Amino acid sequence: MTKKESFFINRIKSIKYAFKGAVLLISTESSIKIQIFIGIIMTIIGFIVGLSPTEWILQTLTIGLIISIESINTAIEEIANFIHPEYHPKIGFIKDLAAGAVFIFAVIAIIIGCIIYIPKFF
Numbered sequence: 732m733t734k735k736e737s738f739f740i741n742r743i744k745s746i747k748y749a750f751k752g753a754v755l756l757i758s759t760e761s762s763i764k765i766q767i768f769i770g771i772i773m774t775i776i777g778f779i780v781g782l783s784p785t786e787w788i789l790q791t792l793t794i795g796l797i798i799s800i801e802s803i804n805t806a807i808e809e810i811a812n813f814i815h816p817e818y819h820p821k822i823g824f825i826k827d828l829a830a831g832a833v834f835i836f837a838v839i840a841i842i843i844g845c846i847i848y849i850p851k852f853f
């Protein structure tokens with residue numbers, strides 16, 4: 732196999748593993764299921780109120796980022812549980828930091844939602 736061929740095969744394998752990860756997240760993680768459900772509801776509301784292209788971009792980006800950050804948080808929790816299943820203040824600190832990252836973007840998402848939707852309803 733040439734170097735170029737193995738590069739492409741490795742890239743295809745990476746996409747396959749990433750897809751498997753996305754399926755695992757959606758099928759096993761309740762927090763991800765909730766985020767996806769909220770994303771679908773917001774998309775339906777977006778069609779009802781008639782978002783502009785810019786508003787669609789912002790909303791889609793926000794939904795995607797929330798799900799991605801939540802997924803990374805889940806991965807960090809899994810690593811923490813694997814390397815130290817017992818109680819440890821440092822593990823608690825690491826998990827709190829990861830949860831904090833989700834919280835920060837959740838607040839931003841609510842602000843973006845208010846900026847988009849408040850003028851449409853009031």
Ligand SMILES: Nc1ncnc2c1ncn2[C@@H]1O[C@H](COP(=O)(O)OP(=O)(O)OP(=O)(O)O)[C@@H](O)[C@H]1O
Nearest residue numbers: 762808815816817818819820822823824826827830
């Ligand atoms: N092994 C541990 N040692 C110390 N504190 C922990 C430990 N596991 C969890 N905690 C504390 O409990 C909090 C919740 O942890 P947990 O792993 O249950 O996350 P969660 O947000 O409930 O998970 P999920 O996203 O799956 O609902 C952590 O943020 C941390 O403060």
